[in-house]
Amino acid sequence: xxxxxxxxxxxxxxxxxxxxxxxxxxxxxxxxxxxxxxxxxxxxxxxxxxxxxxxxxxxxxxxxxxxxxxxxxxxxxxxxxxxxxxxxxxxxxxxxxxxxxxxxxxxxxxxxxxxxxxxxxxxxxxxxxxxxxxxxxxxxxxxxxxxxxxxxxxxxxxxxxxxxxxxxxxxxxxxxxxxxxxxxxxxxxxxxxxxxxxxxxxxxxxxxxxxxxxxxxxxxxxxxxxxxxxxxxxxxxxxxxxxxxxxxxxxxxxxxxxxxxxxxxxxxxxxxxxxxxxxxxxxxxxxxxxxxxxxxxxxxxxxxxxxxxxxxxxxxxxxxxxxxxxxxxxxxxxxxxxxxxxxxxxxxxxxxxxxxxxxxxxxxxxxxx
Ligand SMILES: [Cu+2]
Numbered sequence: 001x002x003x004x005x006x007x008x009x010x011x012x013x014x015x016x017x018x019x020x021x022x023x024x025x026x027x028x029x030x031x032x033x034x035x036x037x038x039x040x041x042x043x044x045x046x047x048x049x050x051x052x053x054x055x056x057x058x059x060x061x062x063x064x065x066x067x068x069x070x071x072x073x074x075x076x077x078x079x080x081x082x083x084x085x086x087x088x089x090x091x092x093x094x095x096x097x098x099x100x101x102x103x104x105x106x107x108x109x110x111x112x113x114x115x116x117x118x119x120x121x122x123x124x125x126x127x128x129x130x131x132x133x134x135x136x137x138x139x140x141x142x143x144x145x146x147x148x149x150x151x152x153x154x155x156x157x158x159x160x161x162x163x164x165x166x167x168x169x170x171x172x173x174x175x176x177x178x179x180x181x182x183x184x185x186x187x188x189x190x191x192x193x194x195x196x197x198x199x200x201x202x203x204x205x206x207x208x209x210x211x212x213x214x215x216x217x218x219x220x221x222x223x224x225x226x227x228x229x230x231x232x233x234x235x236x237x238x239x240x241x242x243x244x245x246x247x248x249x250x251x252x253x254x255x256x257x258x259x260x261x262x263x264x265x266x267x268x269x270x271x272x273x274x275x276x277x278x279x280x281x282x283x284x285x286x287x288x289x290x291x292x293x294x295x296x297x298x299x300x301x302x303x304x305x306x307x308x309x310x311x312x313x314x315x316x317x318x319x320x321x322x323x324x325x326x327x328x329x330x331x332x333x334x335x336x337x338x339x340x341x342x343x344x345x346x347x348x349x350x351x352x353x354x355x356x357x358x359x360x361x362x363x364x365x366x367x368x369x
Contacts, residue, residue: 072106072114073106076107077108077123081241084240084299087232088130093135096137097140102143102207104118110253113253114257115248118219124242125222129224133200136197138193139183139194165210167209168206171224205221216305223344238297240299243303244273246271270306292353308338310338311361315357317347319349321347
């Protein structure tokens, strides 16, 4: 390859995972209530739109198209990889307010395949939160977007759907549940709490409300960067990428609305490994772009449940800060890194040769098939 000036395209082929820490005992009563309602709901379980619902009505048997598939709420579920705040250049600690809301949104996972995502602020992953070591962080979490039309869904319907409550557990928090108990919000509620960012690093956050693994599998995760007090070294580009595993009733690529499949979640058998929430979310127009010679920094995390073997085809990581430990000396010249579920890494490299480079999970069937 020639070393020439030009645009480098980093396409993300794969999208990929999290661990939930839930206060299950506390939620047991609600869970039982929901289970009863669920039994009723099972009778009306949504099926794939590619199938037909067959109803027996006395002696007349008729086939009706399934019209229960929800409409698309959001044209783009995926957060752009360059959607993150700029580096911090202040030298004093301050109070940083972060406003989050939860939203359950039907969106395309790939063309002709839709899914109901559960999100922070309407995208997967949730917003990239950036603070400085020593800052006091004030997290506000609202169940439902402020000012939206009041949901036509009742609290019971939310409960049956499994999201009677949402919350946030930030791995940067030192304290019980990472903030989960303090932020557990029912429909249209808002709560807030403060914590001091004492440990610099790159961390995952996620929903921890019952059933936490389901909330996470549906897309409720993001990252928080606590910059060291002295800041990070200067780079030319920064990008934000999270891998997640998704569990649909239909097989990979099966058209129509795909309901969440809890059995597949429990069996650790996802149909989709995705970067930033949908198939090809970070390719084409949305590819990560940089110029030859520029220093690039990637924050890569695993939001949901299955660890990643992160690799960029055609690149060596000049520096790798494993396991979110950004103040430790980095590993140098690394080809592939594992990223645990509920963890993140910081990668730095220079794009030396123009071309197109694919970000993949090097368990390659996840990327190719
Ligand atoms: Cu949730």
